[in-house]
Amino acid sequence: MRTMTYMEAIREAMRMKLKEDENVCTFGEDVGKFGGCFGVYGSLFDEFGEKRVRDTPISEAAIVGMAIGAAATGLRPVAEIMMGDFIAVAMDMLVNQAAKLRYMTGGGITLPMVVRTAGGGGLGAAAQHSQSLEAWLCHVPGLKCVYPSTPADAAGLLLSAINDDNPVVFYEHKGIYGYKGEVPDEIKPIPLGVADVKREGSDVTIVATGKMVWESLKAAEELAKEGINVEVVDPRTLYPLDKETIFNSVKKTSKAVIVTEEVKRGGYGGEISAMIAEEIFDYLDAPVVRVGALNTPIPFASNLESYVLPSAADVVKAVKKLF
Amino acid sequence: MSKENIIEMYKTMLKIRKFEEFAVVATGEGRIPGFIHLYIGEEAIATGVCANLRPDDYITSTHRGHGHIIAKGGELNKMMAELFGKADGYCKGRGGSMHIADASRGILGANGIVGAGHDIALGAGLSAQYKGTDQVCICFFGDASTNQGTFHESLNMSSTWKLPIVYVCENNGFGISVSQKRHQAIKDVADRGAAYNVPGVVVDGNDVFAVSEAAAEAIKRAREGKGPTIVECKTWRQRGHFEGDPCVYKDKEEQEAWLKKDPIPRLEKYILENGVADEAGLKQVQDEVAAMVKEAVDFADKSPLPDLSSAVQDVYTDIIEEGR
Numbered sequence: 001m002r003t004m005t006y007m008e009a010i011r012e013a014m015r016m017k018l019k020e021d022e023n024v025c026t027f028g029e030d031v032g033k034f035g036g037c038f039g040v041y042g043s044l045f046d047e048f049g050e051k052r053v054r055d056t057p058i059s060e061a062a063i064v065g066m067a068i069g070a071a072a073t074g075l076r077p078v079a080e081i082m083m084g085d086f087i088a089v090a091m092d093m094l095v096n097q098a099a100k101l102r103y104m105t106g107g108g109i110t111l112p113m114v115v116r117t118a119g120g121g122g123l124g125a126a127a128q129h130s131q132s133l134e135a136w137l138c139h140v141p142g143l144k145c146v147y148p149s150t151p152a153d154a155a156g157l158l159l160s161a162i163n164d165d166n167p168v169v170f171y172e173h174k175g176i177y178g179y180k181g182e183v184p185d186e187i188k189p190i191p192l193g194v195a196d197v198k199r200e201g202s203d204v205t206i207v208a209t210g211k212m213v214w215e216s217l218k219a220a221e222e223l224a225k226e227g228i229n230v231e232v233v234d235p236r237t238l239y240p241l242d243k244e245t246i247f248n249s250v251k252k253t254s255k256a257v258i259v260t261e262e263v264k265r266g267g268y269g270g271e272i273s274a275m276i277a278e279e280i281f282d283y284l285d286a287p288v289v290r291v292g293a294l295n296t297p298i299p300f301a302s303n304l305e306s307y308v309l310p311s312a313a314d315v316v317k318a319v320k321k322l323f
Numbered sequence: 324m325s326k327e328n329i330i331e332m333y334k335t336m337l338k339i340r341k342f343e344e345f346a347v348v349a350t351g352e353g354r355i356p357g358f359i360h361l362y363i364g365e366e367a368i369a370t371g372v373c374a375n376l377r378p379d380d381y382i383t384s385t386h387r388g389h390g391h392i393i394a395k396g397g398e399l400n401k402m403m404a405e406l407f408g409k410a411d412g413y414c415k416g417r418g419g420s421m422h423i424a425d426a427s428r429g430i431l432g433a434n435g436i437v438g439a440g441h442d443i444a445l446g447a448g449l450s451a452q453y454k455g456t457d458q459v460c461i462c463f464f465g466d467a468s469t470n471q472g473t474f475h476e477s478l479n480m481s482s483t484w485k486l487p488i489v490y491v492c493e494n495n496g497f498g499i500s501v502s503q504k505r506h507q508a509i510k511d512v513a514d515r516g517a518a519y520n521v522p523g524v525v526v527d528g529n530d531v532f533a534v535s536e537a538a539a540e541a542i543k544r545a546r547e548g549k550g551p552t553i554v555e556c557k558t559w560r561q562r563g564h565f566e567g568d569p570c571v572y573k574d575k576e577e578q579e580a581w582l583k584k585d586p587i588p589r590l591e592k593y594i595l596e597n598g599v600a601d602e603a604g605l606k607q608v609q610d611e612v613a614a615m616v617k618e619a620v621d622f623a624d625k626s627p628l629p630d631l632s633s634a635v636q637d638v639y640t641d642i643i644e645e646g647r
Binding site for chain 2: 025051056057059061064065066067068069070071072073074075077092093096097101102103104105106107108109110141142144165166240286
């Protein structure tokens with residue numbers, strides 16, 4: 001084991017794939033010498049050159065569209081959309097093209113491509129650089145959506161995402177790029193669709209994604225002091241979703257709290273909540289509770305932003321409602 | 324150009340025309356569901372361009388894609404079956420007219436979103452350059468799609484990186500119902516290349532020789548690594564935007580004038596006047612094409628409807644979600 005940041009782990013997985021497969025290439029805004037807006041790629045440009053690690057103009061639709069064309073013709077592109085918010089600019093390419101080409105063409109076109117993007121808030125970046133829009137993508141059949149919370153998961157899941165023969169949107173949370181964790185010396189692919197229990201407990205299940213896994217673990221520490229034993233399940237991939245692990249946990253604890261950073265209205269947390277209510281209602285001792293951001297754009301001022309985004313304190317409050 | 328090549332082009336143009344003329348009838352009879360967008364009158368463009376391509380070259384197409392697909396070697400049987408929504412269609416009945424693709428022939432798909440092909444073509448161009456092949460990608464599109472951002476993004480990027488792409492504009496005078504002079508303040512789409520340092524040429528899109536010659540030059544440039552070119556082909560959409568469109572927005576005189584410039588009779592006239600073939604020779608091609616279309620219709624008729632179980636297939640390579 002070695003200690004790495006979330007960002008370093010992503011870079012290491014990217015480096016491994018660039019070394020291993022000459023058809024893997026990556027492109028996006030400022031990913032070259034600059035190393036990516038958040039520095040995720042570090043020195044990959046110097047290591048692999050412009051052909052493999054390519055700066056693009058600021059043209060998000062074209063970045064994703066180019067990935068589609070490249071994937072359809074034999075490459076395994078990893079496109080970077082700098083901010084999760086900017087997927088809105090590339091939405092036609094994701095929703096009407098990448099997600100549908102295989103189906104519409106009767107399986108005639110296969111798109112082994114990844115779109116990496118940095119979602120989430122907490123950096124004072126305001127309403128156009130802080131959103132959590134993963135539910136939009138999970139809603140569209142044909143896309144897979146990965147959202148790791150730890151360095152080890154990020155590395156292992158990125159390997160799988162690049163190995164996958166389908167379009168995968170790889171969500172990174174920009175607020176945890178510097179978070180550290182243990183990463184195996186030999187990074188291996190972590191299969192998509194397999195959740196991870198980040199903390200075992202018996203009294204209540206928290207299903208959390210991205211940075212909210214960390215907030216939920218903090219909340220679990222607090223709640224433990226009050227004798228509430230929390231289990232934290234991180235789905236790690238939103239689609240395909242590991243319902244079995246989530247359901248097994250809820251069946252054990254009989255209580256479920258879904259914690260996501262998205263605005264609560266129409267979020268993916270609602271989907272997870274509905275699955276539990278629809279399929280294992282009889283196991284529940286209480287209604288499923290969702291914790292999300294307030295239904296507003298993300299504000300700029302630090303106090304406003306931290307008020308709008310969910311935090312460990314909000315999770316503690318929500319869990320306590322159930323006891 | 325050899326006599327054989329000219330006759331081959333004539334045959335391709337006729338295949339497109341006859342395939343679509345049957346589609347008009349079948350749509351009227353209710354045998355083809357949904358909407359089809361016909362290429363009738365524009366056949367010289369796909370034919371002239373694709374005559375210069377190799378099987379391993381790529382094309383991106385549009386909602387008006389039958390001509391591109393036929394000219395690039397697409398199979399009439401599978402195309403007709405797809406229009407009929409049958410299991411043996413190119414897309415197994417899941418795509419229809421607007422989504423036919425044939426990766427084995429470099430056909431990266433017709434497309435229902437105007438302007439989407441511009442950006443997808445970038446990837447095919449990138450791929451060819453990346454692998455060091457001399458393949459090219461032809462990006463077919465209409466005049467109105469050059470008002471989409473994708474057109475400008477694509478030209479900017481392909482020009483900056485000298486990607487092997489040829490942008491073939493089929494300027495048929497309309498964006499759906501809005502005439503070109505009402506949707507853009509330029510006459511020649513080719514002029515837009517100047518903004519991106521991309522050369523643009525304008526040709527008579529109803530003259531298959533003019534199209535072929537211009538395309539050959541642009542394709543050569545692309546293969547040699549000199550970057551993209553716009554080839555703007557002036558043409559006319561003889562029918563509506565979609566089959567069933569009453570065309571209230573079309574000027575009758577303009578329509579009449581363009582019908583006189585129909586590319587197929589023009590080519591027939593050339594063939595006869597220049598001794599490429601005689602009437603009997605033309606008739607032979609016409610009979611062959613009629614037989615091919617008939618075979619395609621028979622194939623489509625005989626093909627079963629797709630099984631309901633196929634509705635959930637091919638969403639992913641590895642996941643099938645059953646149940647509601």
